Amino acid sequence: MASGAEAKKVLFICLGNICRSPTAEAVLNHVLKQRGLEGWEVDSGAIGSWHVGLGPDRRAVNVMKRHNIPMDHKARQLTKEDFNHYDYIFGMDHENISDIKARAPKTYTAKIELFGSYDPKKELIIRDPYYDDDDKGFEKCYEQCLRCSEGFLDSLK
Template identity: 55%
Template sequence: MAKRGVLMVCLGNICRSPIAEAVFQHVIKERGLEDKWFVDSAATSSEHIGSDPDPRASACIKRHGIVYKHKTRRLTADDYRKFDFIFGMDKSNLSNIKRIAPADGKAEIGLLGDYHPKGKTIIHDPWYDSDDKGFEECYEKALASVNAFLDQHQ
């Protein structure tokens, strides 16, 4: 069976989607599912293309023992054909993802938080926060959602 792909998407690909990507990579490794899944992340905007994730996002990922490297990139038409699932972090991301979707895309589009076991569907953008609390909350929501997603799609 071919590997299935998940693409995490947020506005700039510097906070939420890199955290969600790193979490997904970590969880599939822990579960021994690396031969069944692949993951990446992207932005709906081109503002930060080629940048590293926000230092607060990188610090959050590192605090949880996850090794992760990423350069931001923009969502492309090919992503809709390459990935089986494309997940936005909030309703604005979701609207943008759907708006630019090509007619021949195969990806199932939704919110990563739709899988959150306590119904916490929106993953707030912590970029505007003055501290690290929002990044930790993003990590926790991504972890709960990724685990629930994988429980449903094994």
């Protein structure tokens, strides 16, 4: 492996799993590929069940296409099994972290962290662009996820 980072299992969680978390999933997979890192398992899920089975928001897909990053995901909800399957469960904001911890079994092995804690610009909250009228918030979300993905991988060296 190029950076010496051991393969991990990473799960991104946001409220509905159609904006921020599938963007983070796609971006981390892209950065892993760029770095020549193999064997990682990266997925994303939701706190709520509203969008289960649906693809990402069209605006998220458009932003990923502009950056030549493949995005192929169907929304799913966080499960109890996820807490012992994944090494890291990343929430996009403090409310996500609270919801994740509230759904956790009594014992689990995953590290639950705010994805933004890896942002070198210290923007802790990954912007939720769901209610925006255009792609600008999705572009911001992409930029944050790119910085956080790089920062996370760099922290494992």
